[in-house]
Amino acid sequence: MAEAFIYDAVRTPRGRGKPDGSLHEVPAVDLAVTTLDAIRRRNELDPMLVEDVVLGCVDPVGEAGGDIARAAALKAGFGKEVPGIQINRFCASGLDAINLAAAQVMTGMKDLAIGGGVESMSRVGMGASGGAWPVDPGIAVPNYFLPQGISADLIATKYGFTRDDVDAYAVESQKRAARAWEEGRFGNSVVPVKDINGLTILDRDEHMRPQTDMQSLGQLKAAFEQIGEMGGFDAVAIAAHPDVEFINHVHHAGNSSGIVDGASAVLIGSEEGGRKAGLKPRARIRSFASIGSDLALMLTGPIEVSELALRKAGMTKADIDLFEINEAFSAVVLRYMQALDLDPATVNVNGGAIAMGHPLGATGGMILGTVLDELERTGKQTALVTLCVAAGMGTATVIERV
Numbered sequence: 134m135a136e137a138f139i140y141d142a143v144r145t146p147r148g149r150g151k152p153d154g155s156l157h158e159v160p161a162v163d164l165a166v167t168t169l170d171a172i173r174r175r176n177e178l179d180p181m182l183v184e185d186v187v188l189g190c191v192d193p194v195g196e197a198g199g200d201i202a203r204a205a206a207l208k209a210g211f212g213k214e215v216p217g218i219q220i221n222r223f224c225a226s227g228l229d230a231i232n233l234a235a236a237q238v239m240t241g242m243k244d245l246a247i248g249g250g251v252e253s254m255s256r257v258g259m260g261a262s263g264g265a266w267p268v269d270p271g272i273a274v275p276n277y278f279l280p281q282g283i284s285a286d287l288i289a290t291k292y293g294f295t296r297d298d299v300d301a302y303a304v305e306s307q308k309r310a311a312r313a314w315e316e317g318r319f320g321n322s323v324v325p326v327k328d329i330n331g332l333t334i335l336d337r338d339e340h341m342r343p344q345t346d347m348q349s350l351g352q353l354k355a356a357f358e359q360i361g362e363m364g365g366f367d368a369v370a371i372a373a374h375p376d377v378e379f380i381n382h383v384h385h386a387g388n389s390s391g392i393v394d395g396a397s398a399v400l401i402g403s404e405e406g407g408r409k410a411g412l413k414p415r416a417r418i419r420s421f422a423s424i425g426s427d428l429a430l431m432l433t434g435p436i437e438v439s440e441l442a443l444r445k446a447g448m449t450k451a452d453i454d455l456f457e458i459n460e461a462f463s464a465v466v467l468r469y470m471q472a473l474d475l476d477p478a479t480v481n482v483n484g485g486a487i488a489m490g491h492p493l494g495a496t497g498g499m500i501l502g503t504v505l506d507e508l509e510r511t512g513k514q515t516a517l518v519t520l521c522v523a524a525g526m527g528t529a530t531v532i533e534r535v
Contacts (some may be wrong), residue, residue: 137235138414140400140407142502143171143324147338147490150254150392155335157394159326161190161197161253164495165205168249168398171324173209174484176400180211182410184243187234189226189494192262201251221494222423224459225520225528226250227397228497231422232530234401244406249398250494259392259525266524275385277373277429279366281523282357282389284431285462286382287370291430292468296383299463300350303388303487306460310484311343318483318510324500340391340490355382356389373429388463391488397498412443416505419515419531420446428524432465434527435519436472438447442529450475453531454513457504459496459520460485469519482507496520501530509535 135430145167147534148156156164165188173180175240188202202217222229227250234248267278279287304317313319314337325336361367400412407414424465426434435458456479460468470480483503486496495522521528 134239135241135403135419136220137238137401137406138407138535139187139416139418139461139505140412141172142399142498142505143168143322144397144431144495144499144502145326146323146335146393147340147393147395147492148319148335150394152255154255154394155339156158156253156326157255161251161256162201162204162208164253164326164394164396165201166209167249167326168326168396169205169209169211169247172247172398172400176412177466178410180215182245182317183211183215183247185234185237185246186215186217186218187246187248188217189221189497190225191221191223191231191252192257192492193219193221194258194262195226195257197257200216206469208284208404214489220526221479222526223523224461224493225423225497225522226494227499228501228518228520228528228530231399231401231498231501235421238401243427245400245402245410247400249396249498251396252494253394254392254492255394267336279369279429279431280357280360282384283361283366283370285384285428285464286357286361286380287374287377288430288432288468289383289464290381291374291377292471294464294467298345298467299383299388302463302467303350304345304347304350306484306487307341307343307345309482309490310341313483316468318506321506331470337456338489340393341488345387350387353385355388356385358382362411370429384462388487390406390461390486391490392494393492395492395499395504396493397495398497399501414535416532416534419533421530423526423528426449426527428525431523431525432461432521434521434525435469435529438529439473439517439519442531446531448531453515453517454479455482455504455512455516456480457500457516457518459491460487460498461491463487465521505532
C-alpha cells in the first residue's frame with residue numbers, strides 16, 4: 134500500500150457565526166474557494182493534477198448544498214476535469230474528508246487529492262439539513278437521543294468535573310489561542326478572506342475573547358439545565374447511565390465551542406504525485422479510524438478511536454508528541470485527558486474551538502493544519518488529531534512529520 138503524504142494545509146480565519154460576523158456576507162462556496170485557491174497559489178500547483186476534491190459539510194442545503202466540493206473546485210478554476218464530493222460525518226466531516234482523500238492515495242487510485250471542509254453557520258443554520266436521528270421515535274427513543282449539551286453535562290457528572298473545572302479549561306483555551314496569535318503561530322496556515330476587489334474582509338479569528346477569566350464565566354447560567362429538567366432529557370440521560378443520580382449542569386456558551394464560519398483544505402498525495410507536482414512533503418499519514426461509541430455520552434468517541442488509530446499505526450500514546458482534540462465542550466477534552474492519562478501540556482497547545490470556534494465541516498482540516506504547524510515550529514515528530522461526533526461516533530488521524 135502506498136504512503137499518503139501531506140503537502141500543504143490551509144484554513145480561513147473563523148468569523149463569528151452571526152449576522153454581524155465578518156464572513157456573514159461571504160457565501161459558503163466562496164469560503165471553500167479561498168482555501169482551494171490558496172493551495173494552488175502557494176504550491177504553484179497545476180490544478181489538473183488534482184484528482185479529487187473531498188469536502189466535509191454538515192448542513193449541505195441551500196447555497197451549501199448540491200455537492201459544494203464540485204462547485205468550489207469549478208469556481209476556483211480547477212477545470213471541469215477535477216471532480217468533487219461532499220461528505221458528512223457531523224463534526225468530524227473535515228477530518229474524514231482528509232482520510233478519504235488519503236485512502237484513495239494509499240490504494241493507488243489517486244496521486245493527488247484535496248480534503249477539507251466548509252461551513253457557513255451564519256448563513257446556513259446548524260441543523261438546517263434535518264435528519265431522522267432526533268425526530269424519529271423509532272431511532273431516538275431506543276438510542277437515548279440527547280441534545281449534545283446534555284451529553285456534555287452527563288460526561289461532566291459521570292466523571293467528576295465541576296463547574297470550576299470546565300470553566301478553568303475554557304480560560305486556558307482562550308489564553309493559549311491568544312498567545313498563539315500573538316506569537317504568529319497560525320501565520321503559515323491562515324489565508325485571509327477577500328472580497329471581489331481583493332480587499333481583505335477577515336484575516337484573524339474573531340470569536341476569541343482573550344480577556345475571559347473565571348469571574349466572567351462564573352456569571353453565565355448553565356445553558357442546558359432548563360431543557361434537561363423541563364424537556365425530560367435529564368431523565369433520559371439517567372436511564373442510559375443509572376449510576377448517575379442527577380445531572381450537574383455545568384456547560385454554557387463560554388466553555389462550549391463557538392458558532393463560526395470558515396473553511397479548510399489539505400493537499401494529500403503519493404510520493405509520485407508530489408514529485409510530478411514539484412512538491413516536498415511535510416508529513417505522512419500513519420493511520421486513521423472512525424468508530425461508533427456510547428450514544429448517550431455521545432462525545433467520548435475520541436478515546437476509543439484514538440486507541441484504535443494508534444493500534445493501526447503500531448504506536449502507543451507514548452509515541453505521540455502532540456494531541457489535538459476538538460473542543461466541542463470542556464468536559465470532552467477533560468475526559469479525554471483523564472481516560473488516556475495525558476499531560477495537558479501536550480493537548481491543544483494553541484487553544485481550540487472554545488476560544489476560536491467550530492465551523493462544523495471545516496474543523497477537522499483546521500486542527501490538523503494547526504498541529505502540523507506546531508510540529509514544525511517545535512521540531513516535534515508525531516501528532517494525533519481527533520474529534521467527537523454527534524450520534525455517538527469518533528474519528529482520529531495519526532500524522533508524522535517528514
